Amino acid sequence: MSDTMLAGRLDLRSGAFAVEEIPVPRPGPGQVRVKVEASGICLSDVHLIDGSLKPVHTQADKITLGHETAGVVDALGPGVPPEWTVGRRVLLQAGERCGTCRSCERFTAPCLRLLTRGVDYDGGWAEYALAGHHTLVALPDDLPFEQAAIIPDAVSTPWSAITLTGRARPARPAGVWGAGGLGAHAVQLLRLVGAAPVIAVDPLEAARRRALDFGADLALDPADPGLRARILAATDGHGLDLALDTAGVPAVREQAVGCLAADGRLVLVGLGPGPLTIGNSIAFSVRHQQILGHYGSEPGHVDELVTLARLGRLDLGRSISGTLPLAEAAAGVERLRKKEGDPVRLVLTP
Known part of the structure:
Protein backbone atom coordinates (compact mmCIF):
# COMPACT_ATOMS: atom_id res chain seq x y z
CA MET A 1 0.00 0.00 0.00
CA ILE A 151 -28.23 7.57 1.01
CA PRO A 152 -26.65 10.05 3.47
CA ASP A 153 -27.95 13.39 2.18
CA ALA A 154 -29.40 12.75 -1.29
CA VAL A 155 -31.96 10.37 0.19
CA SER A 156 -31.81 10.84 3.96
CA THR A 157 -32.21 14.64 3.83
CA PRO A 158 -35.57 14.56 1.99
CA TRP A 159 -36.62 11.54 4.07
CA SER A 160 -36.00 13.49 7.26
CA ALA A 161 -37.68 16.59 5.82
CA ILE A 162 -40.74 14.52 4.92
CA THR A 163 -41.12 12.34 7.99
CA LEU A 164 -39.75 14.61 10.74
CA THR A 165 -39.76 18.31 9.87
CA GLY A 166 -42.62 18.25 7.36
CA ARG A 167 -44.79 15.66 9.12
CA ALA A 168 -46.17 14.26 5.86
CA ARG A 169 -49.42 12.39 6.23
CA PRO A 170 -51.09 9.69 4.13
CA ALA A 171 -53.66 10.85 1.59
CA ARG A 172 -52.65 14.50 2.03
CA PRO A 173 -51.29 16.49 -0.94
CA ALA A 174 -47.59 17.32 -1.16
CA GLY A 175 -45.52 19.29 -3.64
CA VAL A 176 -41.83 19.18 -4.51
CA TRP A 177 -40.12 22.17 -6.15
CA GLY A 178 -37.06 20.89 -7.99
CA ALA A 179 -36.73 17.31 -9.27
CA GLY A 180 -32.94 16.99 -9.11
CA GLY A 181 -30.84 15.01 -6.64
CA LEU A 182 -32.96 15.81 -3.58
CA GLY A 183 -36.30 16.37 -5.28
CA ALA A 184 -36.42 13.17 -7.33
CA HIS A 185 -35.92 11.17 -4.15
CA ALA A 186 -38.47 13.33 -2.31
CA VAL A 187 -41.08 12.34 -4.89
CA GLN A 188 -40.33 8.65 -4.42
CA LEU A 189 -40.29 8.96 -0.63
CA LEU A 190 -43.54 10.95 -0.47
CA ARG A 191 -45.21 8.17 -2.41
CA LEU A 192 -43.67 5.64 -0.02
CA VAL A 193 -45.29 7.32 3.01
CA GLY A 194 -48.63 7.62 1.25
CA ALA A 195 -48.84 11.35 0.48
CA ALA A 196 -51.37 11.96 -2.31
CA PRO A 197 -51.41 13.54 -4.73
CA VAL A 198 -47.68 14.15 -5.15
CA ILE A 199 -47.00 17.14 -7.41
CA ALA A 200 -43.55 17.95 -8.82
CA VAL A 201 -42.53 21.38 -10.14
CA ASP A 202 -39.42 21.83 -12.30
CA PRO A 203 -38.51 24.06 -15.27
CA LEU A 204 -36.83 21.20 -17.18
CA GLU A 205 -39.05 18.91 -19.21
CA ALA A 206 -36.67 15.98 -18.67
CA ALA A 207 -36.83 16.50 -14.90
CA ARG A 208 -40.63 16.58 -15.02
CA ARG A 209 -40.70 13.31 -16.95
CA ARG A 210 -38.34 11.80 -14.39
CA ALA A 211 -40.57 12.96 -11.54
CA LEU A 212 -43.49 11.15 -13.14
CA ASP A 213 -41.33 8.03 -13.52
CA PHE A 214 -40.41 8.29 -9.83
CA GLY A 215 -44.07 8.38 -8.82
CA ALA A 216 -45.39 11.95 -9.09
CA ASP A 217 -49.10 12.21 -9.94
CA LEU A 218 -48.60 15.53 -11.69
CA ALA A 219 -45.53 17.42 -12.96
CA LEU A 220 -45.72 21.15 -13.69
CA ASP A 221 -43.55 23.91 -15.12
CA PRO A 222 -43.04 26.79 -12.63
CA ALA A 223 -43.39 29.24 -15.54
CA ASP A 224 -46.94 28.05 -16.20
CA PRO A 225 -49.21 31.01 -15.29
CA GLY A 226 -51.92 28.55 -14.36
CA LEU A 227 -49.72 26.55 -11.95
CA ARG A 228 -51.54 27.55 -8.77
CA ALA A 229 -54.93 26.89 -10.35
CA ARG A 230 -53.80 23.46 -11.50
CA ILE A 231 -52.54 22.60 -8.02
CA LEU A 232 -55.82 23.76 -6.48
CA ALA A 233 -57.76 21.68 -9.01
CA ALA A 234 -55.67 18.60 -8.19
CA THR A 235 -56.24 19.06 -4.43
CA ASP A 236 -60.02 19.71 -4.47
CA GLY A 237 -59.42 23.42 -4.01
CA HIS A 238 -57.47 23.10 -0.75
CA GLY A 239 -53.84 23.49 -1.80
CA LEU A 240 -50.80 21.62 -0.50
CA ASP A 241 -50.54 20.23 3.00
CA LEU A 242 -46.75 20.07 2.55
CA ALA A 243 -44.39 21.73 0.08
CA LEU A 244 -40.67 21.02 -0.18
CA ASP A 245 -38.21 23.49 -1.68
CA THR A 246 -35.27 21.37 -2.78
CA ALA A 247 -33.80 24.10 -5.00
CA GLY A 248 -32.96 26.80 -2.44
CA VAL A 249 -34.26 29.59 -4.70
CA PRO A 250 -36.24 32.61 -3.36
CA ALA A 251 -38.72 32.62 -6.27
CA VAL A 252 -39.45 28.95 -5.65
CA ARG A 253 -40.28 29.62 -2.01
CA GLU A 254 -42.67 32.45 -2.81
CA GLN A 255 -44.46 30.36 -5.41
CA ALA A 256 -44.70 27.38 -3.05
CA VAL A 257 -46.14 29.49 -0.21
CA GLY A 258 -48.84 30.67 -2.59
CA CYS A 259 -49.87 27.05 -3.17
CA LEU A 260 -50.18 26.03 0.49
CA ALA A 261 -53.45 25.03 2.11
CA ALA A 262 -54.57 26.41 5.45
CA ASP A 263 -52.16 24.98 8.06
CA GLY A 264 -49.81 24.07 5.19
CA ARG A 265 -46.07 23.82 5.69
CA LEU A 266 -43.17 24.79 3.45
CA VAL A 267 -39.91 23.01 4.33
CA LEU A 268 -36.65 24.55 3.11
CA VAL A 269 -34.63 21.49 2.09
CA GLY A 270 -32.26 22.98 -0.48
CA LEU A 271 -29.63 25.41 0.74
CA GLY A 272 -29.40 28.84 -0.86
CA PRO A 273 -28.01 32.24 0.16
CA GLY A 274 -30.97 34.26 -1.15
CA PRO A 275 -33.38 36.18 1.11
CA LEU A 276 -36.59 34.66 2.41
CA THR A 277 -39.69 36.83 1.89
CA ILE A 278 -43.45 36.39 2.23
CA GLY A 279 -45.53 38.39 -0.22
CA ASN A 280 -48.75 38.43 1.81
CA SER A 281 -47.82 37.99 5.45
CA ILE A 282 -51.36 38.70 6.72
CA ALA A 283 -52.84 35.83 4.72
CA PHE A 284 -49.91 33.66 5.80
CA SER A 285 -50.68 34.29 9.47
CA VAL A 286 -54.47 34.06 9.17
CA ARG A 287 -54.15 30.70 7.40
CA HIS A 288 -51.75 29.40 10.11
CA GLN A 289 -49.12 28.49 7.54
CA GLN A 290 -45.51 27.70 8.42
CA ILE A 291 -42.05 27.90 6.86
CA LEU A 292 -39.65 25.42 8.43
CA GLY A 293 -35.88 25.28 8.08
CA HIS A 294 -34.30 21.90 7.56
CA TYR A 295 -30.73 20.56 7.42
CA GLY A 296 -29.53 17.01 6.96
CA SER A 297 -30.97 14.07 8.83
CA GLU A 298 -30.69 12.13 12.04
CA PRO A 299 -28.49 8.99 12.23
CA GLY A 300 -31.50 6.70 12.50
CA HIS A 301 -32.87 7.91 9.19
CA VAL A 302 -29.91 6.42 7.30
CA ASP A 303 -30.47 3.06 9.01
CA GLU A 304 -34.15 3.19 8.05
CA LEU A 305 -33.33 3.85 4.41
CA VAL A 306 -30.76 1.06 4.23
CA THR A 307 -33.47 -1.29 5.52
CA LEU A 308 -36.01 0.01 3.00
CA ALA A 309 -33.51 -0.41 0.15
CA ARG A 310 -32.52 -3.89 1.34
CA LEU A 311 -36.15 -5.02 1.44
CA GLY A 312 -36.94 -3.62 -1.98
CA ARG A 313 -39.22 -0.80 -0.82
CA LEU A 314 -36.84 1.82 -2.23
CA ASP A 315 -35.26 1.63 -5.68
Missing part, protein backbone atom coordinates in the same frame (compact mmCIF):
# COMPACT_ATOMS: atom_id res chain seq x y z
CA SER A 2 1.32 3.44 -0.96
CA ASP A 3 1.92 6.12 1.66
CA THR A 4 0.03 8.66 -0.45
CA MET A 5 -3.39 8.80 -2.09
CA LEU A 6 -5.49 10.97 -4.38
CA ALA A 7 -7.98 13.37 -2.78
CA GLY A 8 -10.26 16.10 -4.12
CA ARG A 9 -9.20 19.15 -2.08
CA LEU A 10 -10.73 22.61 -1.81
CA ASP A 11 -8.44 25.47 -0.79
CA LEU A 12 -10.64 27.54 1.51
CA ARG A 13 -8.39 30.58 1.14
CA SER A 14 -8.23 30.82 -2.66
CA GLY A 15 -11.31 28.80 -3.60
CA ALA A 16 -9.24 26.58 -5.91
CA PHE A 17 -10.21 22.92 -6.24
CA ALA A 18 -7.80 20.19 -7.36
CA VAL A 19 -7.23 16.45 -7.06
CA GLU A 20 -3.93 16.12 -5.23
CA GLU A 21 -1.59 13.53 -3.73
CA ILE A 22 -1.75 13.66 0.08
CA PRO A 23 -0.66 11.27 2.85
CA VAL A 24 -2.92 8.31 3.58
CA PRO A 25 -4.53 9.08 6.98
CA ARG A 26 -4.03 6.87 10.01
CA PRO A 27 -6.99 6.14 12.28
CA GLY A 28 -6.86 7.52 15.81
CA PRO A 29 -8.70 6.32 18.92
CA GLY A 30 -12.25 5.28 18.08
CA GLN A 31 -11.69 5.75 14.34
CA VAL A 32 -11.62 3.43 11.37
CA ARG A 33 -10.03 3.99 7.98
CA VAL A 34 -12.31 3.18 5.08
CA LYS A 35 -11.18 2.31 1.57
CA VAL A 36 -13.62 4.44 -0.41
CA GLU A 37 -15.55 2.63 -3.14
CA ALA A 38 -18.04 5.37 -4.03
CA SER A 39 -18.69 9.00 -3.13
CA GLY A 40 -21.51 11.19 -4.44
CA ILE A 41 -21.25 14.65 -5.98
CA CYS A 42 -23.85 16.95 -4.45
CA LEU A 43 -25.00 20.43 -5.42
CA SER A 44 -23.65 21.54 -2.04
CA ASP A 45 -20.18 20.55 -3.29
CA VAL A 46 -20.73 22.77 -6.33
CA HIS A 47 -21.69 25.65 -4.03
CA LEU A 48 -18.64 25.07 -1.82
CA ILE A 49 -16.39 25.28 -4.87
CA ASP A 50 -18.09 28.38 -6.30
CA GLY A 51 -17.94 30.06 -2.87
CA SER A 52 -21.67 30.56 -2.31
CA LEU A 53 -21.53 28.08 0.58
CA LYS A 54 -18.88 28.49 3.28
CA PRO A 55 -17.78 26.02 5.97
CA VAL A 56 -18.63 27.33 9.43
CA HIS A 57 -16.83 25.01 11.85
CA THR A 58 -13.37 24.43 10.40
CA GLN A 59 -10.06 26.21 10.85
CA ALA A 60 -8.33 24.18 8.13
CA ASP A 61 -6.84 25.84 5.05
CA LYS A 62 -7.86 22.90 2.83
CA ILE A 63 -10.62 20.33 3.08
CA THR A 64 -11.30 17.06 1.25
CA LEU A 65 -14.83 17.30 -0.11
CA GLY A 66 -17.49 14.58 -0.17
CA HIS A 67 -20.23 13.90 2.38
CA GLU A 68 -21.80 10.87 0.65
CA THR A 69 -19.40 7.96 1.08
CA ALA A 70 -19.41 4.16 1.10
CA GLY A 71 -16.58 1.65 1.19
CA VAL A 72 -14.83 -1.11 3.11
CA VAL A 73 -13.19 -0.92 6.53
CA ASP A 74 -9.45 -0.97 5.88
CA ALA A 75 -7.80 -0.31 9.27
CA LEU A 76 -8.85 0.11 12.91
CA GLY A 77 -7.73 2.59 15.52
CA PRO A 78 -7.60 1.74 19.22
CA GLY A 79 -10.92 1.45 21.05
CA VAL A 80 -13.10 0.52 18.07
CA PRO A 81 -15.87 -1.93 19.06
CA PRO A 82 -15.36 -5.52 17.82
CA GLU A 83 -18.39 -5.41 15.50
CA TRP A 84 -16.36 -3.25 13.08
CA THR A 85 -13.83 -5.53 11.45
CA VAL A 86 -11.46 -5.09 8.51
CA GLY A 87 -13.28 -5.94 5.29
CA ARG A 88 -16.74 -4.95 6.51
CA ARG A 89 -18.88 -3.02 3.99
CA VAL A 90 -20.03 0.33 5.39
CA LEU A 91 -21.42 3.71 4.54
CA LEU A 92 -20.57 6.84 6.50
CA GLN A 93 -23.03 9.23 8.09
CA ALA A 94 -22.80 12.67 6.49
CA GLY A 95 -21.85 14.31 9.77
CA GLU A 96 -21.46 13.94 13.50
CA ARG A 97 -21.91 15.72 16.80
CA CYS A 98 -19.11 18.08 17.80
CA GLY A 99 -18.73 16.41 21.21
CA THR A 100 -17.83 19.67 22.96
CA CYS A 101 -20.93 21.90 23.06
CA ARG A 102 -23.25 22.02 26.06
CA SER A 103 -25.80 19.70 24.43
CA CYS A 104 -23.13 17.11 23.61
CA GLU A 105 -21.70 17.25 27.14
CA ARG A 106 -25.13 16.62 28.64
CA PHE A 107 -26.61 14.48 25.83
CA THR A 108 -29.88 16.32 26.39
CA ALA A 109 -30.55 17.97 23.01
CA PRO A 110 -29.41 18.09 19.39
CA CYS A 111 -25.82 19.21 18.89
CA LEU A 112 -25.44 22.98 18.74
CA ARG A 113 -22.39 22.73 16.44
CA LEU A 114 -23.11 19.82 14.12
CA LEU A 115 -20.11 18.97 11.94
CA THR A 116 -20.57 17.95 8.30
CA ARG A 117 -18.25 15.50 6.56
CA GLY A 118 -16.51 17.05 3.58
CA VAL A 119 -17.39 20.54 4.82
CA ASP A 120 -16.11 20.89 8.38
CA TYR A 121 -13.67 17.98 8.22
CA ASP A 122 -12.17 15.77 5.51
CA GLY A 123 -14.69 13.80 3.48
CA GLY A 124 -14.89 10.98 1.00
CA TRP A 125 -13.52 12.36 -2.28
CA ALA A 126 -10.40 10.34 -1.62
CA GLU A 127 -9.02 6.84 -1.88
CA TYR A 128 -9.24 6.49 1.90
CA ALA A 129 -11.31 8.30 4.54
CA LEU A 130 -11.37 8.36 8.32
CA ALA A 131 -14.59 7.95 10.29
CA GLY A 132 -15.54 7.70 13.95
CA HIS A 133 -16.96 4.23 14.55
CA HIS A 134 -20.24 5.76 15.71
CA THR A 135 -20.76 7.23 12.21
CA LEU A 136 -20.61 3.83 10.47
CA VAL A 137 -23.65 2.05 9.07
CA ALA A 138 -23.31 -1.60 8.03
CA LEU A 139 -24.20 -2.40 4.42
CA PRO A 140 -25.82 -5.60 3.18
CA ASP A 141 -23.86 -7.43 0.49
CA ASP A 142 -26.56 -6.91 -2.14
CA LEU A 143 -26.69 -3.10 -1.90
CA PRO A 144 -24.19 -1.66 -4.44
CA PHE A 145 -21.69 0.89 -3.12
CA GLU A 146 -22.79 3.51 -5.67
CA GLN A 147 -26.39 3.34 -4.44
CA ALA A 148 -25.46 3.13 -0.76
CA ALA A 149 -23.13 6.14 -0.94
CA ILE A 150 -25.90 8.58 -1.84
CA LEU A 316 -32.05 3.66 -5.90
CA GLY A 317 -30.80 2.06 -9.11
CA ARG A 318 -32.35 4.83 -11.23
CA SER A 319 -30.63 7.51 -9.16
CA ILE A 320 -27.09 6.90 -10.40
CA SER A 321 -26.79 9.03 -13.52
CA GLY A 322 -23.13 8.23 -14.08
CA THR A 323 -19.83 7.32 -12.43
CA LEU A 324 -16.44 8.98 -12.84
CA PRO A 325 -12.96 8.19 -11.53
CA LEU A 326 -11.80 10.36 -8.65
CA ALA A 327 -9.22 12.00 -10.90
CA GLU A 328 -12.10 13.50 -12.93
CA ALA A 329 -13.88 15.04 -9.93
CA ALA A 330 -13.66 18.56 -11.36
CA ALA A 331 -15.33 17.40 -14.58
CA GLY A 332 -18.12 15.80 -12.55
CA VAL A 333 -18.69 19.03 -10.64
CA GLU A 334 -18.90 20.93 -13.91
CA ARG A 335 -21.41 18.42 -15.33
CA LEU A 336 -23.62 18.88 -12.29
CA ARG A 337 -23.28 22.66 -12.35
CA LYS A 338 -24.36 22.79 -15.99
CA LYS A 339 -26.93 20.00 -15.47
CA GLU A 340 -25.44 18.13 -18.42
CA GLY A 341 -27.65 15.11 -19.04
CA ASP A 342 -29.96 16.27 -16.21
CA PRO A 343 -28.28 14.06 -13.57
CA VAL A 344 -29.88 12.87 -10.34
CA ARG A 345 -26.53 11.88 -8.81
CA LEU A 346 -23.05 11.52 -10.24
CA VAL A 347 -20.74 9.27 -8.23
CA LEU A 348 -16.94 9.22 -7.94
CA THR A 349 -15.37 5.77 -7.80
CA PRO A 350 -11.77 5.91 -6.53
